[in-house]
Amino acid sequence: MNILDIGDIHLHWREDGDPAGAPVVFANSLGTDFRMWDRLIPLLPQGLRLIRYDKRGHGLSSCPPGPYAMGALVRDAERLCEALNVRDCVFVGLSVGGLIAQGLAVKRLDLVRAMVLSNTAAKIGTAQMWADRIATIRENGLEAIADAMMERWFSKPFRQTVEMQGWRAMLARQPVEGYCGVAAAIAGTDFITPTSGLTLPTLAIAGSEDGATPADLVRETSDLIRGARFHLIRGAGHLPPVEKPEEYADVLTGFLTSIGHV
Structure with missing residues (x-):
């Protein structure tokens, strides 16, 4: 277990992977x-440095009193x-995690050379x-x-599997304070203007059955960024690395290869 102060x-x-490899950081x-990334990580190319973390209020990370600001979530990623x-x-x-990616890219281009915006948008929902909620x-x-x-996270066939029950339990066992704290950060975030100024290589991924960030919303965000690519994973909901890890790995690997990261 790695705990960072x-x-x-x-x-x-x-x-995971090669500590000396090109870094890929995952935010869920x-x-x-x-x-959330467990099924994806083993499918990615050898030689990469693969880093993932629990954001504040989630998993085994600290759960300070909320509400949180998006700036704090971005700063956590920056300090990591x-x-x-x-x-x-x-x-x-x-x-x-995609909002964190956008905020970090705007703030620290020395840390981020490219980003993957998965099942996300520059603005998610309404206040x-x-x-x-x-x-x-x-x-x-x-x-x-x-x-x-x-129902928002997964396609109907996946919701009928035993595995879905594990994800339901993961959600139900998250700290209420942490969930509500991050939800407040999302509610207060509108990155449409700053994201529209980004020019770094970007891949946007959407799921055809996503009830949280529909594919059209993801595409609208990718359209803000010059040269961004868009990929739709059919038959997947809000968490395609869980439902369709092989296709997700193929798309991500293709992007990493195209920008010379592998």
Whole structure:
């Protein structure tokens, strides 16, 4: 277990692959921990330095009192990269992880040479939508939204598998304070203008069955970035590295190869 002290909080992180390889940093979605990438990591090319972490309020990282600001989530990623001596990484962010990717790229282009915006957008939902969800969770717990989230996260066939129950349990067991803290950060974030100024190599990935960040929303964000590529994974919901890890690995590997990262 790797726990990093970055000042105000501790981050739980893991490294796979070659410690001397080109770095790829993964940031996962609201309500999950870094096990979200478990099925993907073994499918990626040898020789890469693969780093993933639990954002604040999730997994085994610290859970300070909320609400959190997106700036704090970006700063956590920045401090993680600095502490691990990561430069010129490809930052792969899914959902809120994609917002973190955009914020970090705007702030620190010396840390990020390319990004993968997966099942995300420059602005996700409305402030009222998030306020309503936070109120429901604070009153009734994460169990109250778990079934609805599974419908957004996964395609119908996957929801009928035993494996889906594990992901439902992961969501329900996240700290309420951490989930609501990150939800508040998403509610207050609109990166449309800063993201539209980015020019670094970018791959956007969407799932055809995504009920949280529909494919059209992901495509709109990719269109903000000059030269960004877009790929639709059919039959996948909000977490395609879980449902379609082979296709996700192929698409990600192709992007990494095309920019000379492998």
